[in-house]
Amino acid sequence: MSPAPGRNTLAESTSPYLRQHADNPVHWQQWTPEALAEAAERDVPILLSIGYAACHWCHVMAHESFADPDVAAAANAHFVCIKVDREERPDLDAVYMNATVALTGQGGWPMTCFLTPDGRPFFCGTYYPKPTFLQLLSAVEETWRTRRAEVEQTSDHIAGELRAMATALPSDGPEVSASLCDAAVEAVLADEDTAHGGFGTAPKFPPSALLEALLRHHERTGAPAPVATVARACEAMARGGLYDQLAGGFARYSTDAAWVVPHFEKMLYDNAQLLRVYAHWSRLSSNALARKVTRETARFLLDELRRDGMFVSSLDADAAGHEGLTYVWTPDQLRATLGDDDGRWAAAVFGVTDAGTFEAGTSVLQLRADPEDAARYENVRTVLRAARSTRPQPGRDDKIVTAWNGLAITALCEAGVALGDADMIDAASRCATALLELHVRDGRLRRASLGGVVGESAAILDDHAALATGLLTLHQVTGAHRWLTAAGDLLDIALDHFADPQRPGRWYDVADDAEQLLVRPADPLDGATPSGASSIAESLQLAAHLAPADRAQRHADAAAATLAAAAPLLKRVPRSAGHWLAVAEAAVRGPIQIAVSCADPATSELLAAARMLAPGGAIVVGGHPDSSELLRDRPRVRGADAAYVCRGRVCDLPVVTGADLAAALRRSV
Incomplete structure (x- = not known):
């Protein structure tokens, strides 16, 4: 679509973020x-x-600067002004975030960059208030006009540095092994904040991928320290202000080290990843808090983020222009809503004080201990939820992002298994169906859609990988082969268009036939979401044992090469390689495969036990003999359902009881 010079064209976008700026x-x-x-x-x-x-400071800059006629006059006169939604175009975000960090030493959003017409950056920054931004616009315009040679030289140098950075991983490193995983876990545990749970200081982000990796390490080794670290982090996050104590779901991060005051935006990708962790922890520990948070976080996804069967991107941090307005309380507000007795009781239960923990004497609700009167607690929560619903509500980004929906599919499947809730698995199936129908166009995957209209942006590597993992998980919990076929198609496209043909195991984040930017992004580090490369390693590892023979070997070879290429990350920066570590933990254990030959998968107690007992990253299938690759030539035993446990290509004798299956899995520790 050709732009119309002299007007704002963002109303034509499929991005809610861009549409927020359509009236600028x-x-x-x-x-x-x-x-x-x-x-x-x-x-x-x-x-x-x-x-x-959902970016708070993006809204602030929009109000202060982009809605201002003086700023607009300067920008329109001397620049071509381009707005990008980082969630819709993560490839652009990756390129220019690297430039921003290289030039300023830090990054963040809103990101503000000045580029040559061919896309080379020469000045980058983040948030600017109006007076500073006006000065910056004037200075950049004057520099462009009077010192053009310096601009060209600077932009050439920055572009060269970005291309050098794109080489990413070193060419050689250690092998992925149990000892490498052990050392990585040891390094991660040394960084734990044992006082408050989690890692690092303020601002503190939920370390979802690392927690999943630590659970898998505990299952592989039996070591108590990793699961204790998980328990401290998960309990602290669930009892603090990061977690919505009334309706479930997690905020983006905590502004303090103790998880008390969150940045209130709620992202689909955070809640999907945390749902997977809490579901795993609940299976492993039977912890009541873990089960509660699993159930409530799944309900948050289903009740607050679901649209047309799929899941939208986020809830805003702000409501009516004020951060956290929907969620915070004072003692007077609690008494006015609940009455004096229940109001005082609720203030004590939820840590609401006259001094407050947030702005203007308000408090974020916490739950430092479970109240003895469970019925009163639930009644109070119900009344407060209803009262809160009458307040201004946060804005919602209704954009459907493929990768994040893939994460949600996986998490809902695992939560459904952990809680024995078939509705969660059904919701995952509905999401997968809708996503494949809407986001696959002409045989290729798209990144995002809005209101049933798919965007033009091509899917990137993590879209293919996260969706493939979700589909492979659905295949395992439902037995439906259509999910396996669809996942195989996505992985074939990834191998054909994203894999580096010159360096086995290396991946680009954008396809070879997508728009080619200043740099072709290839970032292997895990961040707020798993990297595309670590995600594809997980899906290939699953597919290697689930796919038909004509595909399985290609997937197995690619999975091994991908994991081997990432070994330097596990050695050097394990905190930034949490998902890699989770995949590696499963790999060095086999990965474990459990195939249950059964008369009826829907009623097989042995299959249900296998799904509950399986360690993270294991492959579990059930069905009639010869109904899948893992069940080929694996009959029931003397009329009873039988479980076949394998580690890699080495298999045990079949077992017919849950107790024997548990014993077989313990033998691998």
């Missing part, structure tokens, strides 16, 4: 070849602003 007097355009061509034709720099819908 700034003449924003989307990132298109036509917008770049306009910059070249006018011979002016590009003002590139990148953010996302």
